[in-house]
Amino acid sequence: MYSVITGGAGFIGSHLTDALVKKGDKILIIDNLSSGNLDNIKAYIKSGRVEFLEADLLSDGWQDSFAGADRVYHIAADPDVRASAVTPAPIFDNNVAATENVLEAMRIHNVGEIVFTSTSTVYGEATVIPTPEDYSPMIPISIYGATKMACEAMIASYAHSFNMKAWVFRFANIIGERSNHGVIWDFIHKLKENPTELEILGDGKQVKSYLSVTGCVNAVLFAVENSDETFNFYNIGSEDWISVTDIGEIITEEMNLKGVPFHYTGGDRGWVGDVPKMQLSVEKMKSIGWIPEETSKGAVRAACRSSIKEICGEN
Structure with a gap:
């Protein structure tokens, strides 16, 4: 081929x-x-x-x-x-x-x-x-x-x-290793620059599948x-979703940062064109024999760990 x-x-x-x-x-x-x-x-x-x-x-x-x-x-x-x-x-x-x-x-x-x-x-x-x-x-x-x-x-x-x-x-x-954009990449860079506060676009209640x-x-x-x-x-996609605030909590935990306050910019979406709620049906993929094996939370945590190593140089 x-x-x-x-x-x-x-x-x-x-x-x-x-x-x-x-x-x-x-x-x-x-x-x-x-x-x-x-x-x-x-x-x-x-x-x-x-x-x-x-x-x-x-x-x-x-x-x-x-x-x-x-x-x-x-x-x-x-x-x-x-x-x-x-x-x-x-x-x-x-x-x-x-x-x-x-x-x-x-x-x-x-x-x-x-x-x-x-x-x-x-x-x-x-x-x-x-x-x-x-x-x-x-x-x-x-x-x-x-x-x-x-x-x-x-x-x-x-x-x-x-x-x-x-x-x-x-x-x-x-999400995952080698990514150079997105919420995980953004949050890690923000916390690397300023570990005392995390700005979250929108109200943090946006929920999406990863x-x-x-x-x-x-x-x-x-x-x-x-x-x-x-x-x-x-x-x-996966068969569940996770909120932006939950992602922030996972990242601060994986970066060993405690008590970091979250600052929300407000509104129900992070930017113009942002879809606040997204989860895709994967029934059509399942109908041809594909078995979804990941949760959004599991994928996010794994991506956080690999991205922290890449961005912060931690082993």
Whole structure:
């Protein structure tokens, strides 16, 4: 299997690379390193297990590298939900325009399969929780969510128009080693700078579902191996949720900080486009044989420990 991974030097992409190397795939990673880190994959490059091409999906010159590929894992994206409310254009370009470029390169070079990482934010503020894949209407409330929804639509249309096969995965909050954004990363950095107080955006009552990046990658590969429609789409997450305040308590505990006061900025959401309550239904994944083995709390605690080591240099 010749697999191309866009964004393969990033958080989820590098963990996917780990899994595909173990599977024995021939792998090409395309990454502009704007948020990815070459350290995540340099051992594979040095050993020859992975070929690396530094390129921007909005530019030209990388498209011919798709020749002969069997499958594209399109992971590259701008994931900053908060920034999308301030400067929408870069999010649109890096998500929608880049995805169109990937699909066109696939069409031109007859690449038959694409795996795409979408998001729970395509559902907006769902009134049905846990939220199933067939929930309607899907009304995203962030620019980021809207771009991912647009990408899903483009992928579905290309799959049906050009004899491709697609898998789209709507993720809960994916956390763990090598992450460079999100609430855990944010809290640890805040407490490292000032261990006497923790600022929490919103009222701290926001509740969301979390899953480890390893569990996420395993679920993706399981679904790809066990579903075979022209357009396959699945939620991936845990079957519970945890509040932002509870995450703060776990982090202070893991950092051995006692009696840290929490300061809340107020309001029921942390930023424009934040969805205060999110839990995805994973019944569709379970119907093809996937067994969820993690809780949000367990995933958060494990992610906190690995992130503290990375950020604070603790052993």
